[in-house]
Amino acid sequence: MSRKQFIISAEGVNKSFDGFQAIRELTFYMDVGELRTVIGPNGAGKTTFLDLITGRTKPDEGKIDFMDAHDLTRMSEYEIYRLGIGRKFQTPTVYTDHTVHENLVLSLEGSRGVFRSLFSRLNSTERDRIEDILKTINLSAHSQRKAGALAHGQKQWLEIGMLLAQNARLLLVDEPAAGMTDEETAKTGDLLLSLAGDKHSILVIEHDMTFVRQISQGRKVTVLHQGHVLCEGPVDEVQNDERVLEVYLGRKARAA
């Protein structure tokens, strides 16, 4: 029996912090080439889930496989990265004391070894690629500025640019639209949509429902609640799911 390969498959994952159960019996599958959006209220375990995939924290129980072949729970962050899993953090995490250009150089795909790094010089293809990315993320004019001096939205873009430079197979994108203008948000959505395909699979965590609608377009959306999957399905279906309304939108409404 042949089935499509899973880019990520998580089964029976549990994780708790000092008694707080952040992830509970989580089971999650995602196909190669998919663009998946994960939504959920605060504390639903979204970011922890990304931490688990990228090796930042280790699960108490359960397994997380990449391409059905690599057990991510046994690998360290940089090994997971080298498999082709890139991550954009919730708060923009760039090298503040490096220039924009240097940030991209550091993220460019290629060897990560200590000794190679001593003698590696950018070749013309790589230089062109950085130029391209700078154009894409609209930071060409700022390439020699320190990343720490950028505005919040620009940092978000830079981080996305770093993901692009990495040319990852799986992109984990945590709230990319936060702090962006509507126009920028739309542009980000377009960029993500254009990337999704056989070469890249994308997992987006988002709060902004407009943005979710824009990028999901009938694709599967996963709702997390209290550390496990509440329901999955197209965005309209999910939005009308009673359980979802109760735990998520209901809360949101109350909070507002």
Added chain:
Amino acid sequence: MKSNRNKIELIIVAIAAVILIVLLPALNAAGVVSNFTMSVWGKYLCYAILAISVDLLWGYTGLLSLGQSLFFALGGYMMGMHLMRMIGDLGQYKKPIPDFLVFLGWEQLPAFWVPFSSLVFSMLMVIALPAIVATGFGYLAFRSRIKGVYFSILTQALTYGAALMFFRNDMLLGGNNGFTDFKFLLGADVRAAGTQRGLFIATAIVLIAVYGFCRWLTTTKFGLVQRAVRDSETRVLFSGYAAANYKLFVFVICAIIAGVAGALYVPQVGIINPSEMQTDKSLEIIVWVAVGGRGTLLGPVVGAVVINALKSWATRAYPDLWLLMLGGLFILVVLFMPKGIVGLPAQIRGLLKRKQTPSALATDTAAATP
């Protein structure tokens, strides 16, 4: 503007190189500059090399190691062992083995002392021993992700333990007295002005070379990763770099640099004993770097020279107040001058600018915090 600054720095270094390698020794040979001044400055230069190694670790990689004095002393001990062998039978006991071994009742040289008769082997050990210790300790520490203050505390423990060990007479390394009374190096009288001049020139060359090496290192992609580790180690891991390997590499390189500095230091000051490897000394080196300006390569050199010159003067003029000065200076620098002397002009410019455009504030403070 940046390249402009680089140019200025290069010019300074070139001038310093000429002064240190050619001019001072020539003046000394001509009798204008006294042997005493030369010996004092020779010591400062060794300290400057050591300070660069600390800065490469702390200023560039964010590793505040309290173990650099250990590597410095290890290098010194390796050189010292060779110098002890070179005394031959001119010691107090007129025996072919070092005095303290005679005193401990040894009649023959213990096996591990034998190869140190060779200068080449000793020089090799100057590099190898700090490298081995640094590799072993660094591997363990970085593998288990000990970082920040934990790393500092652990290196402190390592240094403390090593000092306790070297203080023991059973180590057969001279115990508390260490090694002194050196006589010959490469057949020349080690105390002669000419030999000391040669050592001075060697130290100056090594200093310039170490400076050049670090300059080069920090401009490579390695340098980028190195600083990235300092600023956000998590992000580095999520960029696919095995941060531990990078840290280990820098740690070992710095241990070697410190070891070489120690090896140059010992024949010039004429003694090495375990008090050189106490954690206080490590902290003192950190003061030099902090005062000079960390995260630059000129800063540690300036800091090492300024503080030690100040020390030479203050321990003579105000011995009672020296520690108050050192401690007070350190607190001031940490609180108010995060970029040290070298960063002072920029800091003042920044202050002036801030008055005009308050928006520049965010940038500055962000850069000041590691």
Added chain:
Amino acid sequence: MFQSLKKSILAAGIATVAVLSVQAQDTVKVGILHSLSGTMAISETSLRDVLLFTFDEINAKGGVAGKKIEPVVVDGASNWPLFAEKAKQLLEQDKCAVVFGCWTSVSRKSVLPVFEKNNGLLFYPVQYEGEEESKNVFYTAEAVNQQATPSIDYLLAQGKKKFYLLGSDYVYPQTTNLVLLEYLLSKGVPIENIGGGFKKDESGKVISAGKYTPFGHTDYQQIIAEIKQFSAGGKACVVSTLNGDTNVPFFKEYAAAGLTAEKCPVVSFSISEDEFRALPAKQLVGQLGCWTYFQSIKSPANKAFVDNFQGWLKQTTVDGVKKEGRVTCSPMVLSYDGVYLWKAAVEKAGSFEVDKVREALQSGLSFNGPGGKVTSQKNMHLTKNVFIGETKADGQFKILKQYDGVFGEPWLKGTFKPKVATK
């Protein structure tokens, strides 16, 4: 950037220029090389004080060979390479005719090559391990046979049969204990009655005797328990070469374990009146000390010395001289004796030249110091009186025994042959 460099050069310049000063015709420069800061300042500052006092005393009487003494005081800062640097400074820059200084063995070892190279002259005043003889150092210090072996004689006479050797781990205790081991064996004390443990090399030769603790050691529980068992059978004593600081936890623990001077006395070679001030006096009453001078010596010379020194302390304006609660002790008196011997030597030689002064010293000069008559020897050591004293609650020593005119012998190891087992 230029600015900062300039600054550094300036600062360094100050440091070196400050050293140069004009040498007047009618003065002679004399160096004082002691730690005035750092861990050793505790002991060494007193020696600086007594030296300055002595210089003033001599200057008031017309100086040395008609020249006033001009002291050059430098701080070794308890930093051994710095000692070498400062010695260089005193000899090469200041051209001092003579230097009085050093306390620890390692500081002496550090400056020794400097003095030999520049043919300088150092007077060294503190009890030391011997095994050294340099033509550029005059040792007014107590040699091992002017302190350790007389103490053993005294203890043997008191009927002690068991000796526990304890010291700080550095060269003076190690050497002293090896000498004492040989000495005890030569006096017929069986090796099993010598406590503290031994280390032997492959051939079975003892290379280290006694128990050693590092500087700054704070926990003596285990060692005290060992001594308690060692002394359980009576007639035991402890021979301690513990260094100043560690004596406090040692004696506090000693007293707490119920060990007393009557049951098992401790003879210490590193506690003089000066160190004694920091020790819990009540718990130490009756413990023994051995020096070539005690403040409690009753002689006109000593009374004059103590009174004059106290008077000088009251009126001196030198920075950092503590005026209250001062005592005199052996290293201070040996510094004092040293200055007068040097004066006598200069006046006999009619010159400040080191070679001539040395010759005069080696010819055997005498001086009636506070501790009695001292005479310089050919081997650059000093013949002097040795006193055994026991501590009193007021921080002074009561003198129990005096050995007159003991010759200073630096080379003792291997000179005592074990007594062939009788019977």
Added chain:
Amino acid sequence: MIKLIFAVLLSWLLGASIYAATPREIIAKALLIEDSEEQAKLVTSLGDSDPQEVIALLTLWKEGGIFLNVDAAGAKVPVTLDEEKDGEGKQLAHRFDTGAAVGKLLASDLNAAETDSALRLAMKSVLDMAQLSSPDAKKRQEAVETMGSEQDPERLPALLARQTRETDSRVKRAIREAIALIQLKDENDAVKIAACNELGAIRSIPSQDALKAIVAEATAESKTNLANAAQLALNEIAKHVTFVNTAGTAFRGLSLGSILLVVAIGLAITFGLMGVINMAHGEMIAIGAYTTYVVQCVFGPGLELSPFGIHIALPGMNATGTLYNCYFVLALPLSFLTAALAGIALERGIIRFLYRRPLESLLATWGVSLVLQQLFRLTFGANNVQVSSPSWLSGNWTVNDVLFGWNRVFVIVFAVAIVFGVTMLLKKTPLGLLIRAVMQNRQMAACMGVRTERVNMLTFALGSGLAGLAGAFISQIGNVGPSLGQLYIVDCFMTVVVGGVGNLIGTVISALGIGMLDQSLQQILGNPVLGKILVLLGIILFLQWKPAGLFVTKSRSLEN
């Protein structure tokens, strides 16, 4: 009889009238003699006098309670002083021989009548005999032990006589031991063998040397039975020694662990809960120790200090006896207070600017540590100062030859009390609640109206105050000097790091573990340094296994 004649002869020699002198008269005479051998003879002659009076008078002499006053005629008169002091500190003096008052004198003007070791040996011998009938069991025991170690057959009858009357079990055992020891010197081998058996049965550690001598002697004279008996006894004792050493090591480990705990618990709070690396923690300990010193001086003779040329004189209370012994009780809270105040100054002045920069707080506090050390030097002098323990802290219990020093027992109790107190403070008081809230989430607490600045300050003060308490204690067992703090700082950090930052229970376990390990290694290796080095090495390896220490506080925000 001979003794009596001797004494009479002696008093005649000394020009005294011929009648049986009272102990007081004999001692009064002895006091005025310069030659210590003559003094010793006179003292020895006291053997037949009333034991209680002899004990009282000789003890007074030994402890410096008798002074030699020079009267108007220039003659020396032995006097004693009343306890009571007048406004000028003068005490009423009485002639020692007659008890007549001779006016008010200042103790510091007088010379105490001295004793030297030869004289004290004689005193001891007389005292031992007298002590045999002392009402104090401890004194009887000491006297018996001394007689045993001297193996003097002349003492045997006195001991045997005492044995029949003795009721105290410890003294009884000591008498058995002493009798057996003396019997080892007997002519008769059978008696010797019996004595050997007896010594083996009571596992007498002091008899080891004597037994070894017997083994050697008997073997040389090929008396197999005797040699065997002595050897058997030695074997028994050796077993006992092993037990004593093991039990002693355990106790010493516990006490060392308690000391580590006491010095580290303040750090566990500042470092563990607040994340501040206070390199000046050691100096906080020193502040506590110096405070104890000052309190002691105020209870005693007063104190004069001259920091920076400013003269400060603290008057002393010249307290003695129980009151003086109480100084430590007052010193404890005061050392807590001064160190806490110093902590507040440090926190307000420097540390609060560096909460986000732990590495820099390490550096700045190291600067502070240098400054404080030098300030101690300038204020109290470079020398260590003298702190004497109150009498209730200097002594020991010996149970089955295992030594329990009171100071050590006290530190264990003290450690337990401090841990209990701190736990209660953190768990049960409003301040504790605030501290925990701020330490867990500073922003959240701030939002909820907690004055975090103030809580930080108080937490730091608490940590520093605990260091001060530790200092008060350290002054009782070790040095008090400017560099006191440096001796403990590495150990403190190790203890906290191994225990797991932010966890008091972890600190407790790690302190005890390190203490035990250190003492055991010391006992096994017979070398204090090697043990310490191995412990450090062990800690580095331990952190490989558990990088965050024994107890990890798991949290989501591992970094950033």
